[in-house]
Amino acid sequence: DAMVIQNPRYQVTQFGKPVTLSCSQTLNHNVMYWYQQKSSQAPKLLFHYYDKDFNNEADTPDNFQSRRPNTSFCFLDIRSPGLGDAAMYLCATSSRGQGARQETQYFGPGTRLLVL
């Protein structure tokens, strides 16, 4: 089945130690998103890639970076994790066409990050 895959499902890191979360998709979607979710609150969009174009949200801390080496993969890098960065990180994808009015985002299972 086509899907969005996130690895690992659980990640433990130390305060200040860089960590990378990964997302892959078999949907061949051209848009990939990263969200942060705390305590079953609504997910908060960090940034997204539309093809190779990176789009950062205005309030995303500089501590968060992303890479998209190809259509299938996208990475979230946290350069110096703080205790406040402990959260569920969700990857999502969608297919965006020229002038398409409607997009549907499909989410992966998430990676829960614990910062010690």
Next chain:
Amino acid sequence: GNSVTQMEGPVTLSEEAFLTINCTYTATGYPSLFWYVQYPGEGLQLLLKATKADDKGSNKGFEATYRKETTSFHLEKGSVQVSDSAVYFCALSVQAAGNKLTFGGGTRVLVKP
């Protein structure tokens, strides 16, 4: 701006009871509307969607109708099961806003046997 308001939880029900979760929205432009469900420890799953007024989305016994006149997209299920216990998010997207999702605050539903 765009916003989604949904009823606060938790909503506690007995098995086979009727479930309604209210969702209203404000949007600049013509939104698409979504319900996502999140089971404990999991990501969000698309439950159903509607892209134009009077459309009804349905899936797994859940239904929601896009009501433009009342700017609402209420989620209903006629007979819930214990396995429906989850957090439900109402959301919208508008092309003019880059199709980014605007979420409601989520409603936790607990179904007891």
